Amino acid sequence: MTTFNTTKDLDAIKAYANVCFQCGVCMGGCPVARVNDRFHPRRLIRELAIGSSEDVLKGETIWLCAQCHICSETCPQGIGIPDLIIGLRNFAINIGVLPPESFVKNVKQLVETGRLVPPSSRIEQLRDRLGLGRIEQAAAEEVQHLITNTKFKKLVNSKRENQ
């Protein structure tokens, strides 16, 4: 299994795709492939290895992975497919692809409050009822300092036309 710490080298990602011998074990265990025929990890790897990586980067497939890691645990060639997909996601955003709306929403929320879910009076009331204390927003400032990658800024300021 492999993890990618940099997003820069698409060739490194493709090198892993090369060893795939198309056995389909990943497909057997993949939850998304079971219920959605638009997601096909085996074909994704093949496309990377011998097809068009540009199609892969600009397509919707890479965003449908549930990151459950069944495929990487069972792959007889040891290909870390979920990590590969994260690498592709990073790379895609680098070249200007907009991630799904839910991801953008999360980014905006994280930058604003340091968490994925905004505080609300409703939640405060619920917590009160259950005898739980307040939730502090202590992380926000430090998180903002740490997020220096310009991709985040672009996403925070992005607006979707339709959808």
Added chain:
Amino acid sequence: MQEYALFLGCMIPLRLPNLELSVRALFKRLDIGLVDMQEAGCCPDVSIKSVDQDTWTILAARNLSIAEGMDLKILTMCNGCFGTLKTIDIALKGDEKLKARVNERLAVIGREYAGTTEVKHMVEVLANDIGLEKLADAVEKPLKGLRVAAHYGCHLIRPNSSLEVDDPLRPVILDRLIEITGAISVPYYKKNLCCGALVSGVDADTGKSLVRYKLGWLNRAKAECMSVVCPSCMLQYDVIQNLVRNDSGERFNLPVFYYPELLLLAMGVEPKELAFDMHRTKTNSVLGKVLGSV
């Protein structure tokens, strides 16, 4: 008294506070102290990792450094938080260069990652630190052969090379925890199947189909309820269950419990103390069975 730094995360405190209640109640009863990591934020989530892995690493390292400052091991209540924090902790402990790069960035906010804490999922603390025997001793009202489908979720046990909690494809830890409550952990097909939380936001239909697919197999296995150990799994199965129908066009009506809730019931806690009304899928059938009343 043994203490842990409690990593709150996002989903539980701000969406499912009843799960937080059950965790606090359970560990109080087991005489374990939970000290909130007040300054911690999002672990962070996979959506952040999808944008930039380096940022994801640094934000996680920030959270780890907070626990280091408290000189306590981290206890997480969520698979996602566990997977993220432990993966980064292990990665940094094994790579001096990465650690140095991360600390360069953390220095900007006056923090440092030293590698002196450990990350544990509450399931590990229960089964390993406290021990199954001690937990079994605390059971006063065994759950009388209740047929529970254990759902491990994904980031508790995979990727195994980072997490090493249990076998990544045939784990047993949650099954054992369920068994000591007196319930039966039923075998069922596609037990490893992901709840789909991370794809639900991207494609709602896929999320629904995954819930439907899993619950179908649970039906075939004659499970009476499910037990999860992660708020995202909880949201998927408890909430989205109501948006799908089985093959006969009916609701699945399969209650979903967060494991601490089950153990607390077995320890004799009254259901009304655990706010089961906050579950979207009614739990009456199970509560009725094990307690003879609602």
Added chain:
Amino acid sequence: MKNEDIRIGLYVCHCGFNIAGVVDCAQVAKDSEKLLGVVVSKDYKYMCSDPGQEMIRRDVEELDLNRVVVAACSPRMHEVTFRKCVESSGVNPYLFEMANIREMDSWCHSHVPKEATEKAKDLVAMAVAKVRFLKPLDTLKVPVVSKALIIGGGVAGIHAALDLGDMGYQVYLVERSTTIGGKMAQLDKTFPTLDCSICILGPKMVEIARHPNVELITNVEVTKVDGYIGNFQITVHRNPRYIDEELCNGCGECTKVCPIEVPNTYEEGLGPRKAIYVQFPQAIPMRYAIDRDACIECYKCVDVCTEQGRYAIDFGMEPQDMKLDVGTIVVATGYDMYDPGFIKQYGYGVSSNVVTALEIERMLNAAGPTFGRVIRFSDRKEPKTIAFVTCVGSRDKNAQIYCSGFCCMYTLKNAVLLKEHFPEMDIYIIFMDMRTNFKGYEEFFNRAREMGIKFVRGHPDEIFEDPETGNLILSLEDLSKGQPVDIEVEMVVLSQAVVPSKGTKELAQILTVSTDNSGFFLESHPKLKPIDSATDGIFFAGSSQGPKDIPYSVAQGSAAASRSARIMSHDEWEIEPIIAYIDPKKCRNKSVKCGVCATKCPYGAITVLENQEAIVTQAKCHGCGTCVADCPSDAISQQHFTDAQINAQIHAALDKNPEKKILGFLCNWCSYAGADLAGISRHQFPPNIRPIRVMCSGRVKREFVFEAFLKGAGMVMISGCHPADCHYISGNYNAEKRIKPVFKILENAGINPKRLRLEWFSAAEGEYYARIMREMVDFINELGEDTIRAENEKAKPLLERMIKRGT
């Protein structure tokens, strides 16, 4: 011989385009003309060919040459060829040296032809320098014992024994278990003819029992092997049967009365045997044995054997060690099956109705534990649907990376047999590929499909057992459809990987042979010497060397017999005279008690008596050179690998631009072979290394290291076999002990100790060698020539003192 008297013929081979495609052979030949002693320097397309060899012979005659250097492939390839050629032209064959400019140059530096050519010139200069110091040597002749030892009584070992026995040689066939027959005896039918396995094997087993030249010794382990080709002294440890084989006649009355039943491993644990037992009815020798772990010593068997008047049972039997003298050894130890329980998601050992290939083999067998009925373990019913899964644990980085070779065929065979017995049964074969490459195999695959066996291309990620029915659900992608599917069947058969036989690693150390990366015995050359081990006189046959089917195993058995007979058909065999000799004038044991050499020698080849010079028993010396390097008086020399010869190579290697170079000492058996393999596999790496071949890393003196740095080397590498695998048993241990303090010495002298490397890798690790080469070159580049030169300069005085002190 005075310098003027040395007349060297130098030949640079093109090897077609193998060398010439990268190295400018003409330029190398031309530039090397000026080397001291070279009289003629030519390049030619194929030196090993007839015309090539003829050219050498003609030049020797016409130009009065007395030494020859050929720059070509690895000496492990053609040194013997050219030595013969040189000898036939009248020059002593040991006045010949090769420069390896193929495996260690053109093949691994093909992207940098200019540098490769420069390296080739260095390698040629090194060979020429060494050849100038070489002395004529005579081969040693040793007598040959015309007896062979065959380890392992499976189908390969049996055929080797029969062939050798038929040729008139005395054969010891030793077998670990109580009967011969191996895995083939467990099979029901064999592919592709569907012959009954024990029916065709049984007569061969009986032949062994009856053969006048074959002595069958069962229930033994080989514990020690001493000696060398033609003269091996074997110690086997015989475990007691507690039955006297002479008195027992196999009547079987004892087993009838024995009250104890335990699982029979022959039946894969599916059927029982008694504590007093034979494994199966056709066992050879047909003699009983007592399993003392199971036996409760009720002595009912003794009673009944006494009644029969045979008195064959002897509880007092002790294990015994036997000594055998043989000339050759054949290793035919077979294989084991990988435990599919490791692949937890398939549920073997947890799900009742998931079985292995051998288990179903025993069930299919009419004389097996279920009398030919194939039944589910959960309810003893015959399955209506069954799925075979191939590649279980093979071709899998989480288990075994290799393909186990014959599983596709036995899967087809079992499926065909099942379909024949039960035409209504729904049979699936889940496969990634179908490997049916030999005679009749593809036709067999056709037959299986014609019978209506369902082939689904895919590989399951998990197999789930339905607790209510015992049925199994396989989750996989049906590749032909391109969709994930769930296939529910009543029984699953796993075709699991084949692994080396238990005890292979230990036996390899006892024999001083190598194993490959997967643990199977390593042959001398994968293409041209698949039967020979790297140790002369020891051969492999059958699956011990890698998974193979029955015809291949039989062929290898006969081949091993042939290779053995090749040696034993001579009264004498020639041994290379690369041995140690002690200069009696220098040996200080005469005046001061020493004897270090004798303690270092793993073969006991040196005798040291009080107040006398140490003496080497030539025939026992294997030529590692450890004593040479460890002698405190520098009194020992190794023929063909003298200090002068090695120093000459060091000087020639580091003559120009030494700072960029890695001077490497590579041991003949492992690291040199591994480096060759890197080239054969065309792994690419920068051409900085200048390799010097020694027989063993144990030969490497500290002074060589000091000399190399004195001459300006960038790095020095000493490499040998993995710690427990030294071809000479302890050479690498001694090397490590000797060289370890050198790191500190270098540091004190001002040299970065990381510029010296000790590396242990095997003949199978070409990729590893390429990797460390790249690492070392990165390191040299990082340091930079200036730093290296400065450090070397600073270290000069100390290094010179160290060398002086050593000599």
